[in-house]
Amino acid sequence: MASSISFTALPGVPEVRPGDDLAALVAAALDRAGLAPARRDVFVVAQKIVSKCQGRFVDLAEVTPSARARRLAAEVDKDPRLVEVILAESEEIVRSKPGVIVAAHRLGYVMANAGIDRSNLGPGGERVLLLPRDPDAAARELRDALESRYGTSLGVIVSDSFGRAWRNGVVGVALGVAGLPSLVDARGERDRDGRALEVTQIGFADAVAAGASLVMGEAGEGTPVVVARGLAWDAPEGDARALIRPREEDMFR
């Protein structure tokens, strides 16, 4: 167990454009800040810049809402074109009410608006941004590029902020993970004879994403990359898909 960890926002990451080399942008920012990665540093990267890099924009002016999208949009009081995009990104609408759509994204995440972001996408305001394609793969790609550049073992989390069913406020979570455990097994509850009844799992990568969010700022504006240093783990590496509760174990849909 680490006795001290730090989360440091990396200054100077520029506005990301489609096709940019994210590893090169991060490396340039590290250079300018005079920072060198250490073994097991974990880079927490806001999903928004990964999505921008992948060019995951949709122009609402080109979207024609279906009848289903128009009905749902009327119910929740949202732009029918935005709702069309949410439906296209989702497997299932889990709950809806005025102002709120909770969707199961095609990648499995249960989240508001299927993760579609329309804030701070530049002038015009008709563009929205989808989640990255395969955030675990994006995390691995960035991890591999940074590891080969720096010659040491590193981790990457592609992070987002999710609401919670029974708690107010959003918290950071991991959409993509490479180079660190996503879940860590811990000693669980014991029965009357002292035997372990079940293994408790710790949402390790989610906790790292949540801690990083404290220095990342609003939705990753300004400082979308945070370096977590000092983390210790014995558990095997895992991907963020392991953080998604399987549909058949879901008690809340």
Add this chain to the structure above:
Amino acid sequence: MASSISFTALPGVPEVRPGDDLAALVAAALDRAGLAPARRDVFVVAQKIVSKCQGRFVDLAEVTPSARARRLAAEVDKDPRLVEVILAESEEIVRSKPGVIVAAHRLGYVMANAGIDRSNLGPGGERVLLLPRDPDAAARELRDALESRYGTSLGVIVSDSFGRAWRNGVVGVALGVAGLPSLVDARGERDRDGRALEVTQIGFADAVAAGASLVMGEAGEGTPVVVARGLAWDAPEGDARALIRPREEDMFR
């Protein structure tokens, strides 16, 4: 926005006994570690030691399960006496299935087993530990004691680990908060004309609890107190009760 924060586990906090002066135990551990609190340091304290301090033990040997407890215990395959205590601590059983009880605790938290812990409570294994009485008040009491001892502005979070509806793994959350914001308002989604449609709230104290959990260890064993340093905020202080989604806004019960 802070550009760097740290979480440091405080070594040398002894096993806590009912009636102990928690502020004095923390201060002694700080002294031994050669650490002095700085302005706005936030002490994240595992709920388990606050509960022990308050003597919140129940001896299962003295519990007689009701018919309702026996029925639920059979369904979930748990000790009927433990289920009796869970029911007594809860307003409502939200979901149950073999191995799992999700309850709405009398204090509002929706959580597994109404927060009742039977691990690591010493030999015998017939004792369980309830959540602290009024964790916000416990946080305020510890904050006040530490502030008057050190003469600087400090924060306290009483933390626990909760499961999530749609994600595997538990993460740290704040059950009690004093001296820092629990929720922070951030710029929200904007409508087609660029106006803010709604204010997004950030679960600030929950994120601090989650980050602290990375150095706290399993359920607070060993290092149940963590010092978070470098946090910055402009938002007003708030209690952890504000982190509980009101029943009437709950879409998942």
